[in-house]
Amino acid sequence: MTVTAREAIDHGAQATRPEAAVEAFLYREARLADEARYSEWEALWDDDGVYWVPMGPDDDPHVNLSYIYDNRRRIKSRIAQLNSGVRHSQTPPSVMRRTLANLEVLDRTSDDRGTTVTVGANFALYEYRYDMNIWAGRVVYAVRIRADGELRLVAKTVHLVNAGGPVPTLAFLV
């Protein structure tokens, strides 16, 4: 399921804060991305995960080009490339710190794989590589609370404030 940025914005009125376990999971995801802990970050994903960075808030990935639209297989490839040590655009990795704010539960659904909590948040990301780049945007996560109690990422959609471009190199985990 995909919540667009527009829907994420419209949802605000009845939104609540996510439960502590989900919130902690998202902060951990942010920290692993910041610290270029690629394999640990990859392990957060479930096998049907989709990592998406669209070029416009109303874009349809089946019709429109995105900056990133990784299915689970491509997430694996992306991480393997980053782990190779010769992904030049991340060698050495960007030094990064990001903050998540305004966390709100936008949706909650259940199926035989567990309960999926959709969380919207704003983020600011400070990336240092030769000089400082500041990235910001809306991020929408779908976190699955599995029957075994484990949490996994099913979707992460990043609506960059500067999605309209031009954007500098985005080879790190945004």
Place this chain on the structure above:
Amino acid sequence: MTELDTRPAPARTDVDDLVRPDRVSGAVYTDPEVFELEMQRIFREGWVYVGHESEVPEPGDYVTRRIGREPVILVRSKDGEVRVLANRCSHRGNRLCNAEKGNSSTFRCPYHGWTFTNAGDLVGVPMRQGYAERFLAVREELGLAPAPRMDSYGGFVFASLTAEGISLREHLGSATGAIDRLLALSPTGTLDLRAGWMKHRMRCNWKMVMENNVDGYHALFTHQSVYDAVRPAKVSHVPTKVEVYVRDLGDGHSEIDYAAEYTRLDDEFVWFGRAPREKLPKYVAAMEEAHGPEATHKAFVVGPPHTLIFPNLFLAEMNIMTVEPLGPGETIAYTTPALIPGQDEMNERMLRRTEGAMGPAGFLIADDGEIGMRNQFGLAAREPEWIQLSRGIETDIEDETGIVNHDKSAETPQRGWWKHWSSVLNGRAPGAVSGSTGEERA
């Protein structure tokens, strides 16, 4: 008493000191005067790729672009004609159209309300009494400035901001074959460039972005992470093992040509992740219906071009790349897939392939951008003066297709690029507008 000479140094009018057959000076990438001369001789006087007809399918559709540094509107006017108009109000110069794309029958300037049709005619002037008797003349004379020359080939629209010069066909020379090769992969012989453009800000010279695309030497090193960690190269990179050629097509155009190798293998879609026909039934059927089974098989084997069209268009197999130079060390690279009209199953695969390889997060181009930036950093060291381009110079062969080298890693394409670049900057290219640069800019 000695007087200080405060006059600015004379602007550069040639590049004779910077280019040799086998090397170029690092200044070609860094010198602001070279950049200024390029803006005049390449981007004002020459043919420049602007956009694609598929981006403006209906009357009123427009996209805004730049030719060099100058804003233009590519629009399909109400008469169905595609036009390239200066994006500058004829009253006092306000940028008229501020959206990236849209549809409109008129453009109304927000400053004083002058209104132009989408063919560029001035049709509305508020408070016209202010012009008294002169009003009709004002309205007649002050339409939007059309690009003095505009033409297209295979849907690719090019323009020149100077009236005189060679025709587009002369400019394209044998590079039309590359556009034909791309169109041969479409059942309708047309393309759709509306998936959206990735705009990637690169901190390097625009020529570095362009000519790197035909550098067959860098892949194993710059892109080692892809081959090591993700998937092996589509065909070997060892020159003696493959029939992959590099070619200087003349007129600044050049390519890496996989056709011979693919033909030798006689396998379809090697260039498309070796997708089997069964995965693309609709596309295969439409192609066979349009072109017959034999031509279809050939098109699927030979695949799309990997061809650089001087100065700013790169046919990147199933992607289109163009550049907008911002300054000697800053460029925006634009990339979109060359979608095939009506072929959704094929097009969605293409979107995913473009995202995988190209743009700011692409497995390939993110690293090309990084290497380009570091090249720009390195060139800040002024010694040694020359950049080496002699690789393969002794094994170049001239035939009816151009200057070919059977070693993919030969720097034959770059030599062709620089030869043409210097003749254009020196005002010696065919159809050059003589005596129109140094003086004019002073």
